[in-house]
Amino acid sequence: MATKHILIVPGDGIGQEVTAVGKLVLDKIAAKYGHTFTYDEALIGHVAIEATGVPLPDESLEKMRKSDAVLFGAVGHPKYDNDPSAKVRPEQGLLKMRKELGLYANLRPIKLFDELLGASSIKPEILKGADILFFRELTGDIYFGEKGRKNDGDTAYDIAEYSRYEVERIARKAFEAARTRGKKLCSVDKANVIETSRLWREVIQKVALEYPDVQVEHQFVDATAMLLIKDPRRFDVVVTANLFGDILTDEASQIAGSMGMLASASIGDGTGVYEPIHGSAHDITGKGVANPLASVLSAALLLDISFGMKEESEAVINAVDKVLKNGFRSRDIADATTPADKILGTAAMGEQVLLHI
Amino acid sequence: MATKHILIVPGDGIGQEVTAVGKLVLDKIAAKYGHTFTYDEALIGHVAIEATGVPLPDESLEKMRKSDAVLFGAVGHPKYDNDPSAKVRPEQGLLKMRKELGLYANLRPIKLFDELLGASSIKPEILKGADILFFRELTGDIYFGEKGRKNDGDTAYDIAEYSRYEVERIARKAFEAARTRGKKLCSVDKANVIETSRLWREVIQKVALEYPDVQVEHQFVDATAMLLIKDPRRFDVVVTANLFGDILTDEASQIAGSMGMLASASIGDGTGVYEPIHGSAHDITGKGVANPLASVLSAALLLDISFGMKEESEAVINAVDKVLKNGFRSRDIADATTPADKILGTAAMGEQVLLHI
Numbered sequence: 236m237a238t239k240h241i242l243i244v245p246g247d248g249i250g251q252e253v254t255a256v257g258k259l260v261l262d263k264i265a266a267k268y269g270h271t272f273t274y275d276e277a278l279i280g281h282v283a284i285e286a287t288g289v290p291l292p293d294e295s296l297e298k299m300r301k302s303d304a305v306l307f308g309a310v311g312h313p314k315y316d317n318d319p320s321a322k323v324r325p326e327q328g329l330l331k332m333r334k335e336l337g338l339y340a341n342l343r344p345i346k347l348f349d350e351l352l353g354a355s356s357i358k359p360e361i362l363k364g365a366d367i368l369f370f371r372e373l374t375g376d377i378y379f380g381e382k383g384r385k386n387d388g389d390t391a392y393d394i395a396e397y398s399r400y401e402v403e404r405i406a407r408k409a410f411e412a413a414r415t416r417g418k419k420l421c422s423v424d425k426a427n428v429i430e431t432s433r434l435w436r437e438v439i440q441k442v443a444l445e446y447p448d449v450q451v452e453h454q455f456v457d458a459t460a461m462l463l464i465k466d467p468r469r470f471d472v473v474v475t476a477n478l479f480g481d482i483l484t485d486e487a488s489q490i491a492g493s494m495g496m497l498a499s500a501s502i503g504d505g506t507g508v509y510e511p512i513h514g515s516a517h518d519i520t521g522k523g524v525a526n527p528l529a530s531v532l533s534a535a536l537l538l539d540i541s542f543g544m545k546e547e548s549e550a551v552i553n554a555v556d557k558v559l560k561n562g563f564r565s566r567d568i569a570d571a572t573t574p575a576d577k578i579l580g581t582a583a584m585g586e587q588v589l590l591h592i
Numbered sequence: 593m594a595t596k597h598i599l600i601v602p603g604d605g606i607g608q609e610v611t612a613v614g615k616l617v618l619d620k621i622a623a624k625y626g627h628t629f630t631y632d633e634a635l636i637g638h639v640a641i642e643a644t645g646v647p648l649p650d651e652s653l654e655k656m657r658k659s660d661a662v663l664f665g666a667v668g669h670p671k672y673d674n675d676p677s678a679k680v681r682p683e684q685g686l687l688k689m690r691k692e693l694g695l696y697a698n699l700r701p702i703k704l705f706d707e708l709l710g711a712s713s714i715k716p717e718i719l720k721g722a723d724i725l726f727f728r729e730l731t732g733d734i735y736f737g738e739k740g741r742k743n744d745g746d747t748a749y750d751i752a753e754y755s756r757y758e759v760e761r762i763a764r765k766a767f768e769a770a771r772t773r774g775k776k777l778c779s780v781d782k783a784n785v786i787e788t789s790r791l792w793r794e795v796i797q798k799v800a801l802e803y804p805d806v807q808v809e810h811q812f813v814d815a816t817a818m819l820l821i822k823d824p825r826r827f828d829v830v831v832t833a834n835l836f837g838d839i840l841t842d843e844a845s846q847i848a849g850s851m852g853m854l855a856s857a858s859i860g861d862g863t864g865v866y867e868p869i870h871g872s873a874h875d876i877t878g879k880g881v882a883n884p885l886a887s888v889l890s891a892a893l894l895l896d897i898s899f900g901m902k903e904e905s906e907a908v909i910n911a912v913d914k915v916l917k918n919g920f921r922s923r924d925i926a927d928a929t930t931p932a933d934k935i936l937g938t939a940a941m942g943e944q945v946l947l948h949i
């Protein structure tokens with residue numbers, strides 16, 4: 236019986252709708268297991284810009300630092316995407332949060348619920364049993380290097396950077412995880428072309444010496460993008476840089492049937508942040524049809540990783556499994572065989588999950 | 593009846609085996625259509641390093657400049673991949689060739705031969721009818737910017753750079769191509785995070801004004817990596833930067849059933865270079881099992897784009913189609929239903945293609 240303070244940071248678009256469901260799940264867990272969870276809310280992204288002028292107000296950052304864990308939604312708005320010269324952007328709030336909280340490791344477990352074998356565009360016989368844990372580095376690379384214009388704005392540049400220290404700490408996390416799983420680690424880089432990747436590979440090779448029980452392979456990012464689809468079961472733990480991780484984990488969402496099912500944990504020096512890997516999805520915002528399961532599964536990761544509540548975390552995952560087994564689907568994971576009365580909106584899907592906790 | 597001089601540049605690994613088949617196909621076309629094709633050979637990559645100490649000798653470059661087209665194989669060797677500190681690398685030869693010949697546009701057509709619908713890990717009903725033409729920028733981005741180490745080698749950096757001019761010329765090629773096809777262009781970037789992408793998007797938006805008949809969309813690279821698998825048919829022409837193009841086209845090879853089927857054309861200011869998108873594949877080198885069809889289809893692209901020989905080019909593509917229809921497969925595109933006597937090695941597959949030209 237623990238007392239914990241959780242910060243809810245819904246952000247933009249469907250972030251609002253799905254995070255509300257994630258919070259209900261945390262509430263139910265607290266009630267069932269006798270924990271006391273207290274909550275606060277904070278702004279980030281477009282909604283923060285509208286309210287305060289900045290994408291991550293100091294007040295939000297303060298609240299994050301003081302909480303035991305953050306349940307986060309998404310940031311982004313089409314308004315900025317179509318204006319390449321916008322100076323203030325929702326994404327800056329997300330990147331600042333990652334940097335300021337030292338969230339250098341982004342964990343993205345890719346695992347298919349059996350019931351969703353048919354929902355993917357990939358053949359079931361290729362997918363069955365696939366179970367990948369991505370470690371995406373989250374506070375370095377081209378995301379955080381100097382960027383700008385020169386030649387009167389006619390040339391743009393971005394600097395990618397990695398230090399040994401940055402690679403080492405994420406490498407250790409990935410090797411440790413591999414030890415508790417299939418004992419295989421695939422490190423992804425582009426060492427045949429870029430220097431940050433050559434440093435990356437050097438460091439992985441060095442850290443590998445401390446983990447002789449883990450079998451290591453190095454793959455180029457282009458080959459990996461292909462292999463993930465061709466043979467996802469060959470992977471166990473995958474560790475990669477920020478930009479490559481961004482691309483490969485979105486791609487890998489197809490292994491899990493839909494992006495709407497994938498949760499992630501961002502951890503590092505302090506408070507951990509838990510979020511769906513899907514974005515703000517403005518095309519379906521406010522329609523009540525967003526799949527809340529990625530937020531629900533983010534809450535499960537939060538319970539496990541930040542609070543060490545394994546049993547509670549499994550209770551959430553099992554509830555999701557049960558709902559899927561009962562045939563319920565949100566629109567994104569429904570297929571031609573799903574009866575119309577089994578297709579649920581965001582809130583109804585959440586209620587089903589609560590029923591089974 | 594034309595006279596043309598073709599340079600054969602096999603490079604490393606299976607590059608040797610597959611390019612030999614590509615050349616036989618060009619020979620057969622010359623004989624059948626009454627053209628005179630003369631040939632020369634040149635070194636690049638690991639074989640060039642072994643012979644001369646450098647990955648692209650001046651002599652090779654001279655020969656490339658003087659020829660009417662180049663049929664290229666692959667470069668690369670595991671020896672360098674596992675030694676992040678190697679100073680001379682096979683890939684430097686490839687990059688230098690692209691830069692020196694001004695090959696700024698890499699065209700990668702992704703189209704599935706009907707017979708291979710089953711060979712992909714993606715469901716046939718998702719793939720059927722997919723037909724994408726990628727334009728990957730090839731002489732800019734993080735590939736060619738300054739790179740190095742600082743802090744006593746403890747920090748590595750790579751600079752990504754694009755000028756307006758570089759984006760404009762590839763954009764025009766892509767828009768022109770979209771005009772002759774489905775009139776849809778998808779530009780892929782990461783404009784929510786990096787500055788080179790914001791310049792990229794600005795320029796695409798500007799060039800788009802000259803092509804009001806082409807429908808343009810902008811996608812982020814992470815979303816695109818997902819959408820390519822989820823719904824490949826939504827794409828027609830895709831234009832993107834060097835690094836994103838490297839990753840996305842390898843991924844998209846799964847749409848075509850196998851990497852062993854995909855050809856590419858690198859064009860720009862002078863001689864065009866035609867090559868498979870697969871690499872040197874040292875694991876199967878010398879075994880005579882490599883799929884030569886990507887090299888054969890590269891020869892078809894060469895005939896079409898560099899020589900304007902549409903009929904000859906189609907004759908090659910039709911021959912490949914015929915061979916597949918007759919049930920022949922190389923190992924990489926065979927499946928459980930392929931009878932053993934229909935699985936052919938590199939040379940035998942080549943002979944089948946020649947039979948149908």
Ligand SMILES: CC(C)[C@H](C(=O)O)[C@@H](O)C(=O)O
Pocket residue numbers: 310311326329481784785814
């Ligand atoms: C919104 C964007 C800045 C972000 C990223 O690129 O990291 C998102 O794609 C993600 O993966 O969390």
Ligand SMILES: CC(C)[C@H](C(=O)O)[C@@H](O)C(=O)O
Pocket residue numbers: 427428457667668683686838
């Ligand atoms: C070999 C390598 C340098 C090259 C690249 O990254 O461009 C290859 O992957 C390609 O796509 O042609």
